[in-house]
Amino acid sequence: MCRLMRGGEERTLTPRELKTIAVAGYGWPEEPVVKLTLIFEEARYSDHRMRDESKDIALSCLDQIKGSLPETKGESRAPRSSSSRRSGEATTRSTWR
Numbered sequence: 001m002c003r004l005m006r007g008g009e010e011r012t013l014t015p016r017e018l019k020t021i022a023v024a025g026y027g028w029p030e031e032p033v034v035k036l037t038l039i040f041e042e043a044r045y046s047d048h049r050m051r052d053e054s055k056d057i058a059l060s061c062l063d064q065i066k067g068s069l070p071e072t073k074g075e076s077r078a079p080r081s082s083s084s085r086r087s088g089e090a091t092t093r094s095t096w097r
Contacts, residue, residue, distance in 0.1 A: 015041050022065075029068050032061035 013021070019037040022028040039058045043050050 015044075028065055032064040036061040036065070 015037050019033050022033050023030045036058055039050075039054050039061075042054070
């Protein structure tokens, strides 16, 4: 997700902070961003082996996110101004655990 945002600041954020910025600030589709964040957190912070299904879902989420983005030629995508952001924080649905 950081690569798609092309920003340096996002690299130091928690996964959930990054999710909020992606959805509220950049207008990325909420459902695949939330699912991808949950899968990342499970893979990064748990001790168990991830299921193959999780990999397939993560790849599908990335495809959905990339498909929603306008085509650019290496340009950085700036977040929307606070006046154009949707009100409220993205909700997290626990699908994986």
